[in-house]
Amino acid sequence: MILIKNIGQLVTVGGSEPKKGKKMNDLNIINNAYLIIENDKIIDFGKINKLENLSKYDEIIDAEQKVILPGFIDPHTHFVFAGDRSQEFKMRLKGIPYIEILKKGGGILSTVKATRRASYDDLLNQSNKRIDKFLSYGVTTVEGKSGYGLDKNTEVKQLKVMQELNKRNDIDIVSTFLGAHAVPKEYKGQSEEYIDFVINEVLPEVSEKKLAEFCDVFCDDGAFSYQESEKLLNSAKEHGLKLKIHADEIKNTKASELAGKLNTVSAEHLLKASDDGLRSIKENNVIAVLLPLTAFSLQEEYADAKKMIEMGIPVALASDLNPGSSYSQSIPLLLSLAVMYMGMTPEEAITALTINAASAINREKEIGSIKKGKKADLILLNTTDFNHLFYNFGVNLVDKVYKNGRLVFDNDLNKRKTQKEDI
């Protein structure tokens, strides 16, 4: 058993359901708290009165009045990829639109080329580094999508990489099949035929081998239409997969309305969602996953989180890490953008990256808040006030990360490497 004592702010977040409206502001903070871990679970926590019988603990950790939060959850990433699109980034800086680059065979299709070529081991090693980086930012569970294969072998290769990394690493990985991420060059101009190929050839194998828990689709201009997306998602549902959708990112194609109609677990991006689309999401309890780093990188207007929260939509946040529209996994930048440009309060942003993010991947009963019986996935910050996550913007304040009750990242060890006597 491990006791963490002397916690200045225990940000429990609380609950095992997605939070909506005013509840998103309620972080259920306990000042001067303790927390007890047994094996991989949180078994108790509360205000420090007098801690008795200290001899029963295998380890006692002094939090030195600092902040403890639930581990962050990143519910939308594309972290398994090969290649580099920095030249494309420079083109975008000159004003060439993201979707134009894709239509000319670059963009997602350029990453597809590199990912097809990469060996399984190469892909595994590159992706593993990204996982380590996530942990250092306090992310203890991450969703990852395929979608850089667009053929059966490479889609399966990507999903197997995620499966293997999930086994090998401390971080938990939730896999999503995104075979309909773009129309591959073999099917140029034949998006319907490609959707049929995905439905008939790839989806059955993904489902049979249990390679993914969710199915996602890029429903947008330059990718897949409303009808194509609906057809694919319906088939995925029949195969037992849960549904997600990249909705109204580049243009409004009524993808948010489709999310509501199909009752997907989440709808992601929503930069161009209409009021009707948002109403459809709200009425069907779809989680809105917003991606501030993508809007920043695409230099687009941010999603209106404030409006969505006021409407009663549960809002989550994610990095969207990918080599094109959001080549960053900076949780500090993500949090700052959410409060500076999306109208979120610091409390709402924390809720969005914990319990609501857990809900976006159907894990709200196990993670996303500090609650008895939940996994001991915790972040210890190097500060005494969680507001410093926003006030001290762009800086990683994560000092230690515990996953399933085990210390998996320790900034002190990193620091020591830079001290003279160790060089």
Ligand code: NIG
């Ligand atoms: O979420 N929009 C589609 N997918 C990613 C971008 C992928 C890429 O550019 O490689 C996104 O923005």
Ligand code: FE
């Ligand atoms: Fe994405």
